[in-house]
Amino acid sequence: xxxxxDKKPLKKKSxxxxxxxxxxxxxGIAGAGAALVDHLTLSTDxxxxxxxADTGAKPVTRNVNIILDVNGxxxxxxVEPRTTLLNALRNNLDKPLTxxxxxxxxxxxxxxxxxxxxxxxxxxxVLAVDAVGKKLTTVExxxxxxxMNSVQAxxxxxxxxxxxxxxxxxxxTISAYLKKNPNxxxxxxxxxxxxxxxxxxxxxxxxEAALAAAKKS
Amino acid sequence: MQxxxxxxxxxxxxxxxxxxxxxxxxxxxxxDDEGGPVWGxxxxxxxxxxxxxxxxxxxxxxxxxxYTYDKNPPGLLYGRVxxxxxxxxxxxxxxxSAAQRxxxxxxxxxxxxxxxxxxxxxxxxVAEKKDNMDLGSAKAPQKKERIVxxxxxxxxxxxxxTPEIADDAVRAIKIEYEVxxxxxxxxxxxxxxxxxxYPDGNLEPKEKRGDAAKVEASFKEADVxxxxxxxxxxxxxxxxxxxxxxxxxxxGDSATVYASTQGTFTIPGDAAKELGLKESAVxxxxxxxxxxxGSKFGIGIEGKFACQLSKQAKAPVKLMLTRKDEFLLxxxxxxxxxxxxxxxxxDGKVIALLATQYQLGGLGDGSQAxxxxxxxxxxxxxxxxxxxTNEDASRAMRAPGHPQxxxxxxxxxxxxxxxxxxxxxxxxxxxxKDEVYHRQLDRGAREIGWERRNKTPGGGSNPLKRGMGCAIxxxxxxxxxxxxxxxxxxRDGSVSVAVGxxxxxxxxxxxxxxxxxxxxxxxxxxxxxxxxxxxxxxxNASGGSTTTASLAPAVKDAAVNARLSIAEKLxxxxxxxxxxxxxxxxxxxxxxxxxLTWKQACAALPSAGITAHGEWKSNxxxxxxHGVCFAEVEVDVxxxxxxxxxxxxxxxIGLPLNRLAIESQINGGMIQSLGMALFEGRVMDxxxxxxxxxxxxxxxxxxxFEIPELVxxxxxxxxxxxxIGVGEPSIIPAVGAVVxxxxxxxxxxxxxxxxTPDKILMGLSDRRTV
Ligand code: FES
Ligand code: FES
Numbered sequence: 007x008x009x010x011x012d013k014k015p016l017k018k019k020s021x022x023x024x025x026x027x028x029x030x031x032x033x034g035i036a037g038a039g040a041a042l043v044d045h046l047t048l049s050t051d052x053x054x055x056x057x058x059a060d061t062g063a064k065p066v067t068r069n070v071n072i073i074l075d076v077n078g079x080x081x082x083x084x085v086e087p088r089t090t091l092l093n094a095l096r097n098n099l100d101k102p103l104t105x106x107x108x109x110x111x112x113x114x115x116x117x118x119x120x121x122x123x124x125x126x127x128x129x130x131x132v133l134a135v136d137a138v139g140k141k142l143t144t145v146e147x148x149x150x151x152x153x154m155n156s157v158q159a160x161x162x163x164x165x166x167x168x169x170x171x172x173x174x175x176x177x178x179t180i181s182a183y184l185k186k187n188p189n190x191x192x193x194x195x196x197x198x199x200x201x202x203x204x205x206x207x208x209x210x211x212x213x214e215a216a217l218a219a220a221k222k223s
Numbered sequence: 224m225q226x227x228x229x230x231x232x233x234x235x236x237x238x239x240x241x242x243x244x245x246x247x248x249x250x251x252x253x254x255d256d257e258g259g260p261v262w263g264x265x266x267x268x269x270x271x272x273x274x275x276x277x278x279x280x281x282x283x284x285x286x287x288x289x290y291t292y293d294k295n296p297p298g299l300l301y302g303r304v305x306x307x308x309x310x311x312x313x314x315x316x317x318x319x320s321a322a323q324r325x326x327x328x329x330x331x332x333x334x335x336x337x338x339x340x341x342x343x344x345x346x347x348x349v350a351e352k353k354d355n356m357d358l359g360s361a362k363a364p365q366k367k368e369r370i371v372x373x374x375x376x377x378x379x380x381x382x383x384x385t386p387e388i389a390d391d392a393v394r395a396i397k398i399e400y401e402v403x404x405x406x407x408x409x410x411x412x413x414x415x416x417x418x419x420x421y422p423d424g425n426l427e428p429k430e431k432r433g434d435a436a437k438v439e440a441s442f443k444e445a446d447v448x449x450x451x452x453x454x455x456x457x458x459x460x461x462x463x464x465x466x467x468x469x470x471x472x473x474x475g476d477s478a479t480v481y482a483s484t485q486g487t488f489t490i491p492g493d494a495a496k497e498l499g500l501k502e503s504a505v506x507x508x509x510x511x512x513x514x515x516x517g518s519k520f521g522i523g524i525e526g527k528f529a530c531q532l533s534k535q536a537k538a539p540v541k542l543m544l545t546r547k548d549e550f551l552l553x554x555x556x557x558x559x560x561x562x563x564x565x566x567x568x569x570d571g572k573v574i575a576l577l578a579t580q581y582q583l584g585g586l587g588d589g590s591q592a593x594x595x596x597x598x599x600x601x602x603x604x605x606x607x608x609x610x611x612t613n614e615d616a617s618r619a620m621r622a623p624g625h626p627q628x629x630x631x632x633x634x635x636x637x638x639x640x641x642x643x644x645x646x647x648x649x650x651x652x653x654x655x656k657d658e659v660y661h662r663q664l665d666r667g668a669r670e671i672g673w674e675r676r677n678k679t680p681g682g683g684s685n686p687l688k689r690g691m692g693c694a695i696x697x698x699x700x701x702x703x704x705x706x707x708x709x710x711x712x713x714r715d716g717s718v719s720v721a722v723g724x725x726x727x728x729x730x731x732x733x734x735x736x737x738x739x740x741x742x743x744x745x746x747x748x749x750x751x752x753x754x755x756x757x758x759x760x761x762x763n764a765s766g767g768s769t770t771t772a773s774l775a776p777a778v779k780d781a782a783v784n785a786r787l788s789i790a791e792k793l794x795x796x797x798x799x800x801x802x803x804x805x806x807x808x809x810x811x812x813x814x815x816x817x818x819l820t821w822k823q824a825c826a827a828l829p830s831a832g833i834t835a836h837g838e839w840k841s842n843x844x845x846x847x848x849h850g851v852c853f854a855e856v857e858v859d860v861x862x863x864x865x866x867x868x869x870x871x872x873x874x875x876i877g878l879p880l881n882r883l884a885i886e887s888q889i890n891g892g893m894i895q896s897l898g899m900a901l902f903e904g905r906v907m908d909x910x911x912x913x914x915x916x917x918x919x920x921x922x923x924x925x926x927x928f929e930i931p932e933l934v935x936x937x938x939x940x941x942x943x944x945x946x947i948g949v950g951e952p953s954i955i956p957a958v959g960a961v962v963x964x965x966x967x968x969x970x971x972x973x974x975x976x977x978x979t980p981d982k983i984l985m986g987l988s989d990r991r992t993v
Contacts, residue, residue, distance in 0.1 A: 086385070086387055088387060089385075089387060093385075093386060093387070096293075096295075097295070097301075097385065097386065102295045103286065104286055104287070104288075104289055104290075104293035104295075105285070105286020105287075106286070107290075107292065107463070107464075107513075108292070109463045109464075109465075109546065110546045110918065110919050111545065111546060112546070112918065112920065114918065114919035114920045115463070115919055117463060144286065145284075145285060145286040146285060146286045146287070148285070149284075149285055150285050150287070151281035151282050151285050151287050152281075154281060154284060154285060157284075158281070158284040158285055161280065161284045162276050162277070162280040162281055162284060163276060165276060165277065165280075165883045165884065165886075165887050167277070167280060167283050167284065167728075168728035168729070168730075168884075168887055168888070168891060169462075169463070169464070169511075169512060169513045169514040169727060169728025170279070170280075170283030170284075170288060170511065170513070170728060171290065171462075171463040171464045171513030171514060172463050173283050173284055174283075174284075174285075174286045177284055177285075195927075196927045196928055196930075197927075199927040200926060200927050200928060202926075202927070203463070203919060203924060203926060204463075205460075205461050205462060205463050205514050205516075205895075205924060206514060206728050206887075206891045207887075207890050207891030207892070207893070207894030207895060207925070208887065208890075208891070209890075209894065209925075209927055209930040210890055210930060210932075210933050211887060211890070212927075213927075213930075
């Protein structure tokens with residue numbers, strides 16, 4: 007995945023767990039505290055049993071209010087314990103964000119990348135309740151159409167986008183990476199982008215843009 | 224706009240592509256036979272044919288561009304589909320009672336037998352599909368029959384207040400099936416007694432061409448006769464924005480549909496039918512769109528469901544497919560299985576070719592360009608046949624049928640060239656009539672450094688072996704007369720251009736603005752474009768690379784009319800200069816020895832400003848492009864791993880509207896084609912009839928590590944002063960170029976894609992034991 011690699015060589019283990027269910031159970035419960043265990047158990051049970059047994063009419067949801075620190079603003083949002091950070095940002099915020107995209111919902115594409123305390127994470131693999139107390143930055147927080155950051159401006163200049171659906175993910179990943187490594191080589195940029203997919207095939211120009219942005223800043 | 228009085232126009236008949244579901248057929252239309260506006264020489268433009276950054280890029284890089292997926296009106300419900308887990312089955316009973324009791328579930332609808340997934344329909348079945356089945360509580364009497372014919376076929380859809388609850392509802396719906404025999408492999412489907420996918424069987428002849436007896440006879444004159452089979456698997460479009468729509472219908476007599484589509488105007492009719500409204504009462508909106516590649520025409524079964532759910536719930540419903548849905552039911556590029564027998568003379572002329580071309584499109588027909596494709600072979604006979612399997616129906620995918628055909632014939636040509644010992648480039652030239660290919664081959668060879676190439680495939684002792692290959696493609700890319708464009712100029716100097724077309728990431732917004740800006744002597748940012756709305760002027764769907772050749776001429780025509788119209792109004796201020804003689808450039812309007820700034824000029828317009836219209840002009844566009852790709856690869860003969868080092872694509876295109884965007888598109892074509900060569904392919908479990916890799920974790924698309932140095936070259940020797948669409952050609956030849964480069968590198972000819980390391984290692988060991 008896109009985080010964690012820095013100047014280290016390629017071998018470094020990524021810290022995301024591709025098995026989403028294990029992720030939800032394990033990290034979710036550990037991170038969210040005891041009050042949430044019941045809800046999680048409830049929803050997990052419903053998941054596994056509903057295929058075979060009639061689980062009855064119970065709603066499987068109970069919302070909790072949490073405060074997320076998004077792009078410098080504290081925002082109260084009502085989520086289910088199982089709601090991913092991505093869905094919370096896109097669906098549950100009272101003014102929803104549109105930058106992070108849902109493409110695979112399982113940590114393979116990087117379109118949902120946001121920064122958590124400055125580090126890129128796949129927000130589809132993070133529970134919203136686990137993002138409490140963290141500083142979250144989405145692509146909207148990096149720059150606006152009127153005032154783009156250097157990576158965004160370089161993307162425009164170098165035509166590093168076509169349909170643009172993958173673009174917020176790439177911009178976010180690269181913006182964070184250049185903070186850690188302001189002077190990367192092409193190979194390091196490739197490495198930084200290895201957790202992001204683009205189907206239109208913008209890679210060569212994404213690399214160009216990243217290198218150009220590094221030069222400028 | 225000011226109508227000029229003109230004598231009745233002379234008409235002529237021409238053939239233009241009409242694209243249905245992304246696939247072109249040629250139809251005859253009548254157009255004006257007159258000069259009309261011209262583009263002028265390709266080298267003489269102030270804005271066009273330059274490197275223009277995208278006008279929508281700032282929105283996209285900052286997350287502010289709203290795609291269908293991003294629309295989020297108050298009261299929105301989230302839709303999900305329930306898919307069949309069986310490749311072939313009869314639905315016996317659907318129990319939605321548990322799902323209905325989940326708080327937050329607002330609507331549940333079931334597919335009738337008419338709601339078949341696009342392309343998976345056959346005349347023979349229509350009769351049996353007439354009846355709907357009832358659904359709902361377990362008690363509802365079970366009257367009608369519903370058959371699913373591929374694993375993943377949607378049966379039920381739900382809408383709920385959150386996507387999480389919609390998922391709960393999906394899990395709570397119980398469907399009982401009677402499982403029927405299925406077949407998912409082409410080899411199995413043609414066996415005697417194979418389960419029938421359609422009542423009339425699994426084979427469907429599509430085309431026969433040529434004289435088989437003559438071909439057989441001419442094999443006698445050949446010095447070498449060679450037979451081979453080539454296969455490609457089913458591929459996935461893998462658009463990052465999945466298929467889907469947001470249907471906003473809260474009762475009443477109008478509705479809005481936000482659609483992730485390649486055809487804004489394909490939506491209202493489909494939705495109106497589902498909602499019981501007039502077509503004109505439905506507005507389709509497509510502001511930004513996250514990739515289509517041929518798979519997104521019409522509203523689709525997911526859109527029908529969204530309509531039904533919205534109607535039932537009286538609330539906006541957004542039903543975007545999940546990634547897994549997308550793999551299982553959103554169409555595919557058909558696989559191919561081509562059998563060749565070729566006869567070639569010692570001096571490198573292919574004189575006879577027999578080709579059997581199977582199109583593997585699941586429930587759909589699939590597609591394949593007919594062989595010998597671009598080559599001139601004096602005696603050939605081909606048969607194209609669809610083989611049906613229990614898989615979702617193929618759809619158009621970027622140059623439907625061409626990469627498969629190009630891979631087949633280009634592999635064959637390459638093999639033949641080595642058989643007779645002639646350089647592969649020279650060999651191709653001997654069998655290509657069209658000089659443009661010769662020119663492009665020379666340019667590509669120069670660019671990649673063809674003379675450096677490995678003279679003996681697999682030679683040398685270094686385990687990292689480099690090799691080069693080339694291949695060729697062709698495409699149409701002409702336009703047709705659907706577009707209606709309006710240009711408006713206000714007294715404050717603002718300029719707008721409006722047409723209902725869509726921008727798939729191809730740069731439509733940008734060149735639409737650019738054409739108007741250039742005509743009026745303004746900067747690109749002085750113009751605002753309004754697109755992506757079916758209430759704006761008509762436009763064609765984006766298939767067959769027809770968008771630009773259809774739209775750009777109409778935009779030009781509207782811009783010219785706007786210019787003449789202003790000029791006429793300004794003539795008195797400019798010493799009575801004739802409208803055609805008033806010049807518009809660099810933000811100034813000049814004539815009769817006087818000059819006005821754009822603002823001054825517009826201030827003199829009537830209070831309503833000016834509105835001008837434009838239509839398609841056949842002389843502003845053309846069709847027919849070539850395209851050559853060269854690839855250099857490195858094969859590690861110890862691991863079997865192949866890495867692309869460099870790829871060069873040479874593309875003619877007539878007048879390039881925006882060089883930057885065109886190069887990006889050529890890069891994208893090469894990359895997708897590289898994916899086809901090395902990584903991509905649907906994997907089916909024959910016994911279970913299930914896809915084993917319906918996700919990006921297992922279906923590998925090219926990522927940052929796999930991207931070679933890419934050289935997209937616009938062939939400026941093409942002097943046509945006409946616009947031609949070029950979205951598709953760049954995906955065609957690269958696959959063959961890579962495959963041929965792999966052979967040149969390591970001596971292993973892989974005839975079944977993708978070229979995975981196991982195939983290389985297997986090939987190497989066979990070679991060693993021979
Ligand atoms: S949506 Fe999160 S990684 Fe793909
Ligand atoms: S620009 Fe379309 S997916 Fe990257």
